Amino acid sequence: MIYLDNAATSWPKPEAVYQTMDTFLREKGANPGRSGHDMAVAAEKVMEETRVLLARLLNAADEKDIIFTLNCTDSLNLALKGLLKPGDHVITSSISHNSLTRPLRKLEHGGVKVTRLPPCSEEGFVSPADIEQAIEPNTRLIAVTHASNVSGVIQPVAEFGEVAKRHDIVLLVDAAQTAGALPIDVQAANIDLLAVTGHKGLLGPTGTGGLYISKRVELGTLKEGGTGTVSESEEQPSGRPHMYESGTPNTVGIAGLGAGLRYLMSRTLADIQMHKQTLVDRLLDGLAAIAGITVYGPRDRTRRLSVVPFNIEGWSPDEVGAVLDQAFDIKVRTGLHCAPAAHKVLGTYPHGTVRVSVGCFNTLAEIDFLLEALAKIAGAEPATLAAGEIR
Numbered sequence: 001m002i003y004l005d006n007a008a009t010s011w012p013k014p015e016a017v018y019q020t021m022d023t024f025l026r027e028k029g030a031n032p033g034r035s036g037h038d039m040a041v042a043a044e045k046v047m048e049e050t051r052v053l054l055a056r057l058l059n060a061a062d063e064k065d066i067i068f069t070l071n072c073t074d075s076l077n078l079a080l081k082g083l084l085k086p087g088d089h090v091i092t093s094s095i096s097h098n099s100l101t102r103p104l105r106k107l108e109h110g111g112v113k114v115t116r117l118p119p120c121s122e123e124g125f126v127s128p129a130d131i132e133q134a135i136e137p138n139t140r141l142i143a144v145t146h147a148s149n150v151s152g153v154i155q156p157v158a159e160f161g162e163v164a165k166r167h168d169i170v171l172l173v174d175a176a177q178t179a180g181a182l183p184i185d186v187q188a189a190n191i192d193l194l195a196v197t198g199h200k201g202l203l204g205p206t207g208t209g210g211l212y213i214s215k216r217v218e219l220g221t222l223k224e225g226g227t228g229t230v231s232e233s234e235e236q237p238s239g240r241p242h243m244y245e246s247g248t249p250n251t252v253g254i255a256g257l258g259a260g261l262r263y264l265m266s267r268t269l270a271d272i273q274m275h276k277q278t279l280v281d282r283l284l285d286g287l288a289a290i291a292g293i294t295v296y297g298p299r300d301r302t303r304r305l306s307v308v309p310f311n312i313e314g315w316s317p318d319e320v321g322a323v324l325d326q327a328f329d330i331k332v333r334t335g336l337h338c339a340p341a342a343h344k345v346l347g348t349y350p351h352g353t354v355r356v357s358v359g360c361f362n363t364l365a366e367i368d369f370l371l372e373a374l375a376k377i378a379g380a381e382p383a384t385l386a387a388g389e390i391r
């Protein structure tokens with residue numbers, strides 16, 4: 001089996017992630033912050049170690065500014081709904097993932113004004129100058145996606161940060177695809193809110209995520225309840241991170257996320273980035289040599305994440321995905337990838353594309369096998385062939 005769907009979730013995880021989660025549940029599976037016994041203290045320690053690692057990866061000055069969430073969607077909802085009030089204005093791009101688009105739509109129905117900027121090029125880049133021009137007196141937030149899960153295009157977030165800083169506007173970055181894939185420095189890039197997910201590039205399990213909240217920003221809470229602190233009060237306690245983390249956390253997941261972060265840091269981000277770039281280069285060169293295949297996304301390979309969308313003439317993306325799965329045991333994602341507007345920019349709406357997304361454990365041999373499979377598919381007649389006949 002060849003897994004090439006790492007933009008959806010990374011798989012496999014580093015061996016240490018499986019082992020850490022197993023050991024954690026057997027030996028430290030108590031409720032952190034709720035009791036004073038040694039098992040609860042051990043669970044709390046694991047959580048706080050993971051928080052420190054995540055803060056270090058993002059260059060957050062204070063690990064208390066890192067809030068654990070369930071995923072990137074959860075983080076984005078907290079950032080947007082904790083910040084925005086009716087009458088506020090938000091600038092965003094028209095090509096975001098539904099995790100950003102849908103909460104903004106909901107807020108818009110409640111009286112928040114939203115400006116959706118189209119990309120300034122067919123490759124999907126959003127222009128800092130366009131953002132600056134769209135600023136109004138009541139602009140509270142610039143909300144952007146660091147890199148597209150559809151085309152892989154990497155946006156110039158540090159330049160967005162300069163605009164935000166110049167105008168004293170909050171910058172929110174959806175880093176679902178980039179945390180663990182690209183270096184991120186929230187301080188240098190003037191990012192106030194950064195939403196990450198634990199189960200993609202950070203190599204942790206599903207059900208984990210995080211939100212960085214700079215000291216410049218105060219967010220309202222979206223949920224209130226037990227935090228293990230100030231138990232005598234019926235009011236939600238203030239103070240980060242616990243005020244945002246009501247309810248028993250996903251401790252085993254956070255333990256696994258810590259192991260993922262440790263793997264990432266010991267192998268180094270630069271090494272993983274280079275490995276993935278080698279695979280993507282081979283893939284793009286190979287795809288260019290197969291007649292009938294159209295690849296989408298930025299031409300400049302340094303401005304593209306390890307996500308490669310393409311279509312094969314005469315085939316729907318779903319047909320290609322099904323043949324890859326059934327005849328070659330290769331797992332890719334097809335369709336709109338929860339981001340229909342990005343496909344409208346690429347000209348691939350409504351059917352979408354086939355998307356190959358490589359991870360840190362993929363090999364050149366796997367890419368070569370994929371290319372051989374795609375060459376066979378591109379050379380075959382879709383309607384007349386059952387999946388098994390292609391192989």
Ligand SMILES: Cc1ncc(COP(=O)(O)O)c(C=O)c1O
Binds near residue numbers: 072074097145198209
């Ligand atoms: C750009 C982007 N934003 C947000 C999300 C949502 O992440 P999660 O499913 O972890 O909430 C994804 C997931 O694919 C994504 O690619």
